[in-house]
Amino acid sequence: MIAILMVSMAVSCKKPGEDTIDFNKENLLENIANNQIAPAINDFAEKVSSLQSDYTTFQANPTTDNFETVRNSWKLAYVSWQTVKIFDFGPMRDYALKGSIGTFPTDTTKVLSNIASGSYTLGTAANIDAVGLSSLDFLLYRNDALTFFTSDNNYMQYGLDVIQKMNQEISAVQGQWETYKSTFITSTGTETTSAFSLLVNEFNRDYELAKNAKLGIPIGKQSLEIQMPEYIEARYSGISLDLLKGNLEALRNLYTGGSGVGFDDYLEHLDRGALNSTIRTNFNTIISLIDGFSGTLEQEMQTNVSGLNELYVELQGQVVNLKTDMTSAFGILITYQDNDGD
Amino acid sequence: MINKLLERLSFDKTIPIAPLIIFRIIFGALMLFGVSRFMLNGWVEQLYIEPSHFFGYLGFEWVKPLKGNLMYLPFFLMILSALGIIFGFLYRYSAALFFICFTYIELLDKSNYLNHYYFVSLMSFLMILVPANALFSIDSYLNPSIRRQETKQWHIGIVKFQLAIVYIFAGIAKLNSDWLFEAQPLKIWLQAHHNIPLVGGLLQEEWVAYTFSWFGCVYDLFIVFFLLSTRLRPFAYFFVVAFHILTWYLFPIGVFPWVMIFSTLIFFSSDLHTRILNRLQRLFPKKKELSLVFAPKNSTNRVLKYFLILYIIIQVIVPFRYILYPGDLFWNEEGFRFSWRVMLMHKEGYATFYLYDKKTGRESEIDNSKFLTQTQEDQMATQPDMILQYAQILKEHFDGKTLKYGDYIFPIEDPEIHAEIYVSLNGRPSQLFVAKKHDLTEFTYDLRHRDWIEPFKK
Numbered sequence: 001m002i003a004i005l006m007v008s009m010a011v012s013c014k015k016p017g018e019d020t021i022d023f024n025k026e027n028l029l030e031n032i033a034n035n036q037i038a039p040a041i042n043d044f045a046e047k048v049s050s051l052q053s054d055y056t057t058f059q060a061n062p063t064t065d066n067f068e069t070v071r072n073s074w075k076l077a078y079v080s081w082q083t084v085k086i087f088d089f090g091p092m093r094d095y096a097l098k099g100s101i102g103t104f105p106t107d108t109t110k111v112l113s114n115i116a117s118g119s120y121t122l123g124t125a126a127n128i129d130a131v132g133l134s135s136l137d138f139l140l141y142r143n144d145a146l147t148f149f150t151s152d153n154n155y156m157q158y159g160l161d162v163i164q165k166m167n168q169e170i171s172a173v174q175g176q177w178e179t180y181k182s183t184f185i186t187s188t189g190t191e192t193t194s195a196f197s198l199l200v201n202e203f204n205r206d207y208e209l210a211k212n213a214k215l216g217i218p219i220g221k222q223s224l225e226i227q228m229p230e231y232i233e234a235r236y237s238g239i240s241l242d243l244l245k246g247n248l249e250a251l252r253n254l255y256t257g258g259s260g261v262g263f264d265d266y267l268e269h270l271d272r273g274a275l276n277s278t279i280r281t282n283f284n285t286i287i288s289l290i291d292g293f294s295g296t297l298e299q300e301m302q303t304n305v306s307g308l309n310e311l312y313v314e315l316q317g318q319v320v321n322l323k324t325d326m327t328s329a330f331g332i333l334i335t336y337q338d339n340d341g342d
Numbered sequence: 343m344i345n346k347l348l349e350r351l352s353f354d355k356t357i358p359i360a361p362l363i364i365f366r367i368i369f370g371a372l373m374l375f376g377v378s379r380f381m382l383n384g385w386v387e388q389l390y391i392e393p394s395h396f397f398g399y400l401g402f403e404w405v406k407p408l409k410g411n412l413m414y415l416p417f418f419l420m421i422l423s424a425l426g427i428i429f430g431f432l433y434r435y436s437a438a439l440f441f442i443c444f445t446y447i448e449l450l451d452k453s454n455y456l457n458h459y460y461f462v463s464l465m466s467f468l469m470i471l472v473p474a475n476a477l478f479s480i481d482s483y484l485n486p487s488i489r490r491q492e493t494k495q496w497h498i499g500i501v502k503f504q505l506a507i508v509y510i511f512a513g514i515a516k517l518n519s520d521w522l523f524e525a526q527p528l529k530i531w532l533q534a535h536h537n538i539p540l541v542g543g544l545l546q547e548e549w550v551a552y553t554f555s556w557f558g559c560v561y562d563l564f565i566v567f568f569l570l571s572t573r574l575r576p577f578a579y580f581f582v583v584a585f586h587i588l589t590w591y592l593f594p595i596g597v598f599p600w601v602m603i604f605s606t607l608i609f610f611s612s613d614l615h616t617r618i619l620n621r622l623q624r625l626f627p628k629k630k631e632l633s634l635v636f637a638p639k640n641s642t643n644r645v646l647k648y649f650l651i652l653y654i655i656i657q658v659i660v661p662f663r664y665i666l667y668p669g670d671l672f673w674n675e676e677g678f679r680f681s682w683r684v685m686l687m688h689k690e691g692y693a694t695f696y697l698y699d700k701k702t703g704r705e706s707e708i709d710n711s712k713f714l715t716q717t718q719e720d721q722m723a724t725q726p727d728m729i730l731q732y733a734q735i736l737k738e739h740f741d742g743k744t745l746k747y748g749d750y751i752f753p754i755e756d757p758e759i760h761a762e763i764y765v766s767l768n769g770r771p772s773q774l775f776v777a778k779k780h781d782l783t784e785f786t787y788d789l790r791h792r793d794w795i796e797p798f799k800k
Contacts, residue, residue, distance in 0.1 A: 025536065188537035190534045222708075222709060223706060224750075226704075226748060325771055329769060332534060
């Protein structure tokens, strides 16, 4: 019977063009790599680099205007990061970028004691919550922030060190993505280490991280309904909801593949159109709910608990669509370790 | 009547021993390979050292992992005993040691349950019972009096029986509507390979999934009978090799294909085995004359005979125990394991657990990753008995704890554990599996039907 199969396969293969309309994972990976991952990394690298140059300008001339410029380029970098952080594989994983740049909330005591001592190694595991974008949120937006910068050289230096560290790391990743890209595009298998599996798994993981860390934990979902404002991302600047929105827009963009091939096309190809439209509708609902908030997350937590709960329920419902329905339709294993299956 | 049956089974009829000797070497080598691969892949660490909680089997929850790196000890012992099996050195002790270590590891955590691990446990147990060291072994070199050219028929028959059970029940398990009439889960699994050069496009064709499904079913059901036929055996074995290499290529099933490819060699004639064995023996210098004893003298112990019959009966009955349960077997998984249901379903779930404090009426979502590894969480989310076990783990963890959030202090006593779980089975849209209304700590983990699982809608 296998022999018959082989023969029929050989015969079918002689008819080129017949299967060309079929969906191809390689096209998806190519689209995501070229039109999303690489541009996202480049954009973030650019934003961090302007942050650094704005910061050195500010260091030389610490005026209020220059300070505002630094704050603004920090914001832009932080929003840009919301896309990059999804792609936690390949060089990103090698450099553990997701942790070193994106860990929050920052340990303010640790940051201040580092500054006070003036001697620190920012790359250590212990300092993971004293570096990255979140540490700058504290440094740039705490009360009387500008005064601290102007009155304390260590303080000024710490900000620079944190930015330089990010700059070095993202530049290194940027360089290596160019070489990794071709490996990524052709890695279409079903094993857990294949690029396609990594992409789907990290997509799911980042979605859940957004749901839990950016919203669920602060609003008390894991603490017997007691709100935990100290866990709010970017609490000092108050841009938490912008970041949540940026993150979800990036996830939606990955899902749709932008104007190219995305997970939605794969679902359509698998005759799962209903699932695709559910996922799309939910993404849109979620993002418009976020748009509906006028205050910062912390303010909304005080005045609009029901609105936040409504958003959380939407986010939670979408996990099932993505992690269970979509992932199983793709036929990849959601496990993060290789194993003997049966 | 029993005596007649025993006669019919002709336990004491003798046949050439060569197939058993070769099987011993093959089995030992496969185990050596499998265990080494397991260790080199870092799975000892990942599966048995890193997890903080384990999902024991009903009645075997007392089987606990060793502390830290001591967990490597049973694996080293398995390497040694696999070598003992290959070379036939202290053979029965080696086989027993291997069986004990392997089964110990398997009993630790059902998250890692695989039919082929169960197969290895059973096979290594059977290997203790048979004199597979009676030729071409260090034991028989040191003690020529154990040498035999022939052995009792059941020594080889029981191995064939075990292989037959695996195939035939794997075939019977495929006789279900998803497999035959939806080509699921193969439709999902095969299309995922659409990037394979040349044949990739075909793998996403529906008729290919159906062909694979039906062929796999027929193969499993009948391959043993073809292997038993002298005339058809070479063709049958070609299919064995082709089938398992195909599955090895397409699916992440580790060493199992190789175990089956090499194990089924035992179906070949004793003449062929004898020739191979003679050739192997010529590679080694002969030190002593072969013993003239050809056949075993004593007849098989009565107790052992009854035991073997019981073993056979159990093997045949256990896969059918699911009949005792109402509801869908794949959905409820009552009577699912130990039944050779290999590669049979694609089940994925998403489980949110809640801690509910009775005193304040407040609830918390549980971060499963704080308690379970990714594998454990994935397995737990779709398997009802593990869901109950996890609820117990959570209850034990929180019971008596004082939770502090900001200025709020909650002394937790006798908390309820709820869960909302959605599962997708064989490509269907996900549906509610466990509703949030149940306090899962109220249900005991036993073999009774679990009526708290939401009914399956086809």
